Amino acid sequence: MRREHRSAAEIEAQIQAQIHAAREQIEATRERVNKRTGRNLAAAVGIALVLGVALLVSLLFVKVLYMVFATVLVGFALFELASALRFAGRDVPRVPLVLLGSAIIPVTWYFGAAGMWWSTLAAIGIVALVRVVELSDPSTRTGSAAVFADVRAGALCIAYVAVLGAFTVLLTVQExxxxxxxxxxxxxxxxxxxxxxxxxxxxxxxxxxxxxxxxxxxxxxxxxxxxxxxxxxxxxxxxxxxxxxxxxxxxxxxxxxxxxxxxxxxxxxxxxxxxxxxxxxxxxxxxxxxxxxxxxxxxxxxxxxxxxx
Structure with a gap:
């Protein structure tokens, strides 16, 4: 009985050792992938699945939901890029930028390409005007070259994120x-x-x-x-x-x-x-x-x- 008991204990220990070795190998592989890609791959896959399901639901069942989906994504992306630019020293008016840039998406949905281009020009112009109006506060006066760079940064945000994002709306509304x-x-x-x-x-x-x-x-x-x-x-x-x-x-x-x-x-x-x-x-x-x-x-x-x- 003792020999059988020792044999079972040895088998259990061997199994535990194999499980531990397999777990270490999996963790090592995961760390290798994360290090090579520069991100947590498991979290990335999970987030991608959630976004993918939301996207498919909006496209396949109620098209207008895609407009809402795209507006939210563009709004967050604009806020991120404007915040990054401000961190780097560019004084980009975030609130008007996010609101006006995000508005390009529903305007494009209802008024097509013409609405997209007119709303883009309006958004860039108003954001630039807000930056110029801010010059009334002496603390924001950083020189004409810096102000012009701020205006260009705001235009970049709108053109890169909102306008390209609006192309997904132009495509989706087609038959x-x-x-x-x-x-x-x-x-x-x-x-x-x-x-x-x-x-x-x-x-x-x-x-x-x-x-x-x-x-x-x-x-x-x-x-x-x-x-x-x-x-x-x-x-x-x-x-x-x-x-x-x-x-x-x-x-x-x-x-x-x-x-x-x-x-x-x-x-x-x-x-x-x-x-x-x-x-x-x-x-x-x-x-x-x-x-x-x-x-x-x-x-x-x-x-x-x-x-x-």
């Missing part, structure tokens, strides 16, 4: 435009995921080391390969296009997504920060999540217009 939006979101997700996986496991040659040290040519190629496969499938089954359209779609979105990602990296590098915001665990901020989507929306809208001319 069957929601399917093109879903395809675009799916494609940018595939590109990011493919680039991340290939970069983590195969990445050796830096794509733009001075701008974004974590990005590699191997990651770009991995994202492109998956994007082509996804693009062909989505073109045929979701968008009603020829298979070769999926290759064009994939290549264009790989370029736009990469440019968007690098553009945000340039902004962060110039501002000396790691993330634009910290609202989304594992992602940084809303703009960190939207960087590849924003320019891709303009590309997708152009492709929609070309194919429906």
């Amino acid at each position: 069957d435009g929601q399917w093109w939006m879903i395809a675009m979101i799916a494609m940018t997700t595939v590109i990011d995921t493919g680039a991340l996986a290939a970069g983590v496991w195969l990445g050796k040659h830096k794509l733009a080391p001075r701008i974004s040290p974590g990005k590699t040519w191997e990651g770009l190629l991995g994202g492109a390969v998956l994007a082509i496969a996804a693009g062909i499938a989505l073109s045929v089954w979701l968008l009603g296009q020829e298979w070769w359209f999926g290759i064009i779609l994939a290549l264009l979105l790989v370029i736009s997504a990469t440019v968007g990602d690098l553009a945000e990296s340039i902004i962060k590098r110039d501002l000396g920060i790691k993330d634009i915001g910290s609202f989304l665990p594992g992602h940084g901020g809303f703009l960190d999540r939207l960087d590849s989507i924003l320019p891709s929306a303009a590309v997708m809208m152009a492709l929609f217009q070309i194919t429906h001319a």
